[in-house]
Amino acid sequence: MYSEKVMEHFRNPKNVGEMKDPDGVGEVGNPVCGDVMKVYIKVSKKGGKEIISNIKFKTFGCVAAIASSSMLTEIVKGKTLEEAERITRKDVSEALGGLPPVKEHCSNLAADALKKAILDYLSKRGKNEGGPERS
Numbered sequence: 001m002y003s004e005k006v007m008e009h010f011r012n013p014k015n016v017g018e019m020k021d022p023d024g025v026g027e028v029g030n031p032v033c034g035d036v037m038k039v040y041i042k043v044s045k046k047g048g049k050e051i052i053s054n055i056k057f058k059t060f061g062c063v064a065a066i067a068s069s070s071m072l073t074e075i076v077k078g079k080t081l082e083e084a085e086r087i088t089r090k091d092v093s094e095a096l097g098g099l100p101p102v103k104e105h106c107s108n109l110a111a112d113a114l115k116k117a118i119l120d121y122l123s124k125r126g127k128n129e130g131g132p133e134r135s
């Protein structure tokens with residue numbers, strides 16, 4: 001049912017766990033099955049651009065959800081925020097060699113959780129930069 005790549009990422013997922021002091025966190029639940037995924041990102045400046053220098057995830061989900069999260073973290077590491085925002089669940093499932101049609105919704109979790117983590121980062125950064133100066 002699953003591609004070899006999916007099984008590889010399921011058996012040996014990359015970047016699993018929590019992150020201390022993340023710059024952004026995104027959590028989504030899958031309404032279809034009730035599974036949940038949390039993504040943590042660390043953002044650094046490189047060559048004047050903001051890049052995702054580290055990413056971790058925690059998933060309570062099925063084989064496809066775990067493999068998608070693991071693959072997503074591999075794709076996203078080192079990308080700029082703009083590049084990372086453009087990553088879709090299709091990119092994730094293609095990188096995994098495809099997912100069975102009934103499991104396509106599982107790859108939504110990864111892409112959606114990442115988008116939320118980026119939004120979380122941007123809103124925190126906005127507050128820090130836009131806030132009144134105190135002396």
Ligand code: FES
Binds near residue numbers: 035064105
């Ligand atoms: Fe829940 Fe796949 S069945 S994420």
